[in-house]
Each structure stands twice: as structure tokens, then as C-alpha cells.
Amino acid sequence: MRKLILAFFWLAAATAQADVYISIDAQGGYVLSNVHRPGRHYERVISDRIDQAGPADAQLITGRPYADLVAAAALAYDVPQALLHALIKAESGYNPKARSAAGAVGLMQLMPDTAKEMGVEDILDPEDNVQGGARYIKRMLTLFDNDITLAVAAYNAGPDAVRRRGAVPPFAETRRYVPTVLREYRKLQGLADDSPL
Structure with a gap:
């Protein structure tokens, strides 16, 4: 059966031009996906080189401001580029000089x-800032067992607020922030708004 599934996806890859991953679910069934989600073990069965024409979501990511800096930070800390871009869009709108009232x-x-704790030397330097932010969101993902919703909530409200409740805290800002980031994250991955993460 696995050979049949793999043969089908090898054939599909010739026209689709996308990475395909396979994993085994809790019931022993095969799960095929073109999205590698954090916290899940996948084996890449089809690889699409980045310089080839890729899926629409890859083009959305590579066309973003600071795409090279984000790609390097995502690779260094094993976090999805789409998540970093979604956070940056929500946090600063890609303005490297943005400052909040807080x-x-x-x-x-x-x-x-937080910047100091993450080893950021120049908080206004885009590369240093993105590296620090990637390191921090990776810490939140690890802390919350790769639950992206809780990690994003913790990025906004702090991990203690999320840990105390075991859920997105009832702060108005965080309740607006989390869906905004997750909507953009799904969009950049080519997923529907209600797709599970």
C-alpha cells in the first residue's frame, strides 16, 4: 500500500512541484501533507528545490520584506518562515523602527x-531583531508543546499569563492578536482559515 501511495505522489510531483511529507498517525495510517507543521515527525518523500517554481505560499513568503533574514532565522531556530512573517506583520507591519507604547x-x-535575554545586541537592527524574535517564539513553541495558538498567545501576553489559564488569556489585545497572526500564518501556508494547525 505504501508503494502505491508513494508512486501516486511521485507522479503528482512531476506536475505539482511541491514538497510532500509522510507520517504515521496514532491509528497507524499514513498522513500525506505538503506542509511540515512543528511538533510532528515527517519524512520528506518528494522534494522541490527552492529555486524552482514553487507553490503559491512559497512565493508569498519569498516576496515579503526581509525574506532572507526571516529564512535564515527560521532555519537557525527550526520555526516556520510563515509564522515569523505572520508575527512581524502583526507586530510592526514590517517597520524596523516601530516602537510600542509599552x-x-x-x-x-x-x-x-526579552531582547537581552535572547542575546540581541542591537534591538533596532532587523537581522538581530528577527533572530531574537525567532529564538523567543521557538522557546514559546517548546514551552507549549508546539501548540502554535498558545505559543502565539504567549508571544503577545507572556508565557505566565498563558500557563496560568492553560488557554489564550482573556485580554482584549491578545484575543484580537492571536486570530490575526494565525489567519496570516495559514494564508502564507496556503491553508484555509479554519484549517487545523
Whole structure:
């Protein structure tokens, strides 16, 4: 059966030009996907080189501002580029000089103490800021067992607020922020708005 499934996807790859991953679910069935989600173990069965014409979501990501910086940070900290872009769009609208009333700074709106903890030397330097933000969201993903919703909530409201409730905290800003980031994240991955993460 696996050979039949793989043969089908090898044939599909000739026209689709996309990465395809396979994993085994809890019931022992095969799960095929063109999206590699954090926290799940996949084996790539079809690989599409980045310089080839790729899926629409890859083009959406590579066409974004600071795409090279985001790609490097995503690779360094094993987080999805789409998630970093979604956070940057929500946090600063890609403005590297953005400052919030609360004191957050730069593309990923790092608080000075968080930036220092993440090893950021120049909080206004786009590369340094994105590296620090990627390191921080990776920490949140690890802390919340790769639950992207809770990690994004913790990025906004702080991990303690999320841990105390075991859910997205009832803060108005966070309740607006989380769906905004997740909507953009899904869009950049070519997923429907209600697709599971």
C-alpha cells in the first residue's frame, strides 16, 4: 500500500512541484501533507528545490520584506518562515523602527528585557531583531508543546499569563492578536482559515 501511495505522489510531483511529507498517525495510517507543521515527525518523500517554481505560499513568503533574514532565522531556530512573517506583520507591519507604547521595539516588537535575554545586541537592527524574535517564539513553541495558538498567545501576553489559564488569556489585545497572526500564518501556508494547525 505504501508503494502505491508513494508512486501516486511521485507522479503528482512531476506536475505539482511541491514538497510532500509522510507520517504515521496514532491509528497507524499514513498522513500525506505538503506542509511540515512543528511538533510532528515527517519524512520528506518528494522534494522541490527552492529555486524552482514553487507553490503559491512559497512565493508569498519569498516576496515579503526581509525574506532572507526571516529564512535564515527560521532555519537557525527550526520555526516556520510563515509564522515569523505572520508575527512581524502583526507586530510592526514590517517597520524596523516601530516602537510600542509599552516599550517593544523593532520588526518583532521585542521588549528590551526579552531582547537581552535572547542575546540581541542591537534591538533596532532587523537581522538581530528577527533572530531574537525567532529564538523567543521557538522557546514559546517548546514551552507549549508546539501548540502554535498558545505559543502565539504567549508571544503577545507572556508565557505566565498563558500557563496560568492553560488557554489564550482573556485580554482584549491578545484575543484580537492571536486570530490575526494565525489567519496570516495559514494564508502564507496556503491553508484555509479554519484549517487545523
